[in-house]
Amino acid sequence: MPLLAVLLIRFVSGTLITGVLLWIAIKLFDSSNAMNSVPNTFGIAAVLTLVSFIPMFGAFVALLLLVMFLLKTYDLGIGQTFMVFFFLLAANIGLAMLLMRLAGE
Secondary structure (H helix, E strand, C coil): CCHHHHHHHHHHHHHHHHHHHHHHHHHHHCCCCCCCCHHHHHHHHHHHHHHCCCCCCHHHHHHHHHHHHHHHHCCCCHHHHHHHHHHHHHHHHHHHHHHHHHHCC
Protein backbone atom coordinates (compact mmCIF):
# COMPACT_ATOMS: atom_id res chain seq x y z
CA MET A 1 0.00 0.00 0.00
CA PRO A 2 1.49 3.38 -0.93
CA LEU A 3 2.62 5.68 1.86
CA LEU A 4 0.17 8.41 0.90
CA ALA A 5 -2.76 6.00 1.23
CA VAL A 6 -1.56 4.88 4.67
CA LEU A 7 -1.20 8.48 5.83
CA LEU A 8 -4.66 9.34 4.51
CA ILE A 9 -6.23 6.37 6.30
CA ARG A 10 -4.41 7.31 9.50
CA PHE A 11 -5.55 10.94 9.19
CA VAL A 12 -9.21 10.08 8.54
CA SER A 13 -9.42 7.40 11.25
CA GLY A 14 -7.54 9.57 13.76
CA THR A 15 -9.79 12.54 13.07
CA LEU A 16 -12.97 10.47 13.39
CA ILE A 17 -11.92 8.72 16.61
CA THR A 18 -10.51 11.87 18.22
CA GLY A 19 -13.51 13.96 17.16
CA VAL A 20 -16.09 11.55 18.54
CA LEU A 21 -14.21 11.03 21.81
CA LEU A 22 -13.60 14.77 22.26
CA TRP A 23 -17.23 15.61 21.60
CA ILE A 24 -18.40 12.95 24.10
CA ALA A 25 -15.88 14.05 26.74
CA ILE A 26 -16.87 17.71 26.56
CA LYS A 27 -20.56 16.78 26.54
CA LEU A 28 -20.01 14.68 29.70
CA PHE A 29 -18.11 17.31 31.69
CA ASP A 30 -19.77 20.50 30.39
CA SER A 31 -23.09 19.61 28.81
CA SER A 32 -24.18 23.23 28.34
CA ASN A 33 -21.06 24.31 26.39
CA ALA A 34 -22.21 26.19 23.29
CA MET A 35 -18.86 25.68 21.52
CA ASN A 36 -19.23 21.88 21.58
CA SER A 37 -20.59 21.48 18.06
CA VAL A 38 -19.73 18.65 15.70
CA PRO A 39 -17.97 20.83 13.06
CA ASN A 40 -15.94 22.65 15.71
CA THR A 41 -14.91 19.44 17.44
CA PHE A 42 -13.94 17.65 14.23
CA GLY A 43 -11.98 20.70 13.05
CA ILE A 44 -9.95 20.63 16.25
CA ALA A 45 -9.55 16.85 15.93
CA ALA A 46 -8.21 17.27 12.39
CA VAL A 47 -5.65 19.83 13.58
CA LEU A 48 -4.57 17.57 16.45
CA THR A 49 -4.24 14.59 14.11
CA LEU A 50 -2.14 16.57 11.62
CA VAL A 51 0.13 17.89 14.37
CA SER A 52 0.63 14.37 15.71
CA PHE A 53 2.30 13.46 12.39
CA ILE A 54 5.31 15.66 13.28
CA PRO A 55 8.28 13.42 14.17
CA MET A 56 9.62 13.32 17.74
CA PHE A 57 7.61 16.11 19.42
CA GLY A 58 4.31 15.82 17.53
CA ALA A 59 2.41 14.08 20.30
CA PHE A 60 3.65 16.57 22.90
CA VAL A 61 2.68 19.54 20.72
CA ALA A 62 -0.74 17.95 20.08
CA LEU A 63 -1.31 17.61 23.84
CA LEU A 64 -0.37 21.25 24.40
CA LEU A 65 -2.73 22.31 21.61
CA LEU A 66 -5.51 20.18 23.10
CA VAL A 67 -5.12 21.85 26.50
CA MET A 68 -5.00 25.28 24.82
CA PHE A 69 -8.16 24.56 22.80
CA LEU A 70 -9.99 23.30 25.88
CA LEU A 71 -9.03 26.31 27.99
CA LYS A 72 -9.47 29.05 25.37
CA THR A 73 -11.91 27.87 22.70
CA TYR A 74 -14.22 25.78 24.90
CA ASP A 75 -13.69 28.02 27.95
CA LEU A 76 -13.36 25.05 30.30
CA GLY A 77 -11.80 25.40 33.72
CA ILE A 78 -8.65 23.60 34.82
CA GLY A 79 -10.60 20.79 36.50
CA GLN A 80 -12.84 20.19 33.49
CA THR A 81 -9.82 20.31 31.16
CA PHE A 82 -8.05 17.62 33.17
CA MET A 83 -11.20 15.50 33.31
CA VAL A 84 -11.60 15.70 29.51
CA PHE A 85 -7.89 14.98 29.07
CA PHE A 86 -7.99 11.90 31.32
CA PHE A 87 -11.20 10.68 29.68
CA LEU A 88 -9.52 10.89 26.26
CA LEU A 89 -6.43 9.12 27.62
CA ALA A 90 -8.45 6.30 29.19
CA ALA A 91 -10.64 5.89 26.09
CA ASN A 92 -7.61 5.71 23.77
CA ILE A 93 -5.88 3.17 26.03
CA GLY A 94 -9.08 1.13 26.18
CA LEU A 95 -9.46 1.19 22.39
CA ALA A 96 -5.81 0.16 21.94
CA MET A 97 -6.24 -2.76 24.34
CA LEU A 98 -9.43 -3.83 22.57
CA LEU A 99 -7.70 -3.75 19.18
CA MET A 100 -4.75 -5.74 20.54
CA ARG A 101 -7.14 -8.34 21.94
CA LEU A 102 -9.00 -8.53 18.61
CA ALA A 103 -5.67 -8.91 16.78
CA GLY A 104 -4.78 -11.83 19.06
CA GLU A 105 -1.80 -10.35 20.85
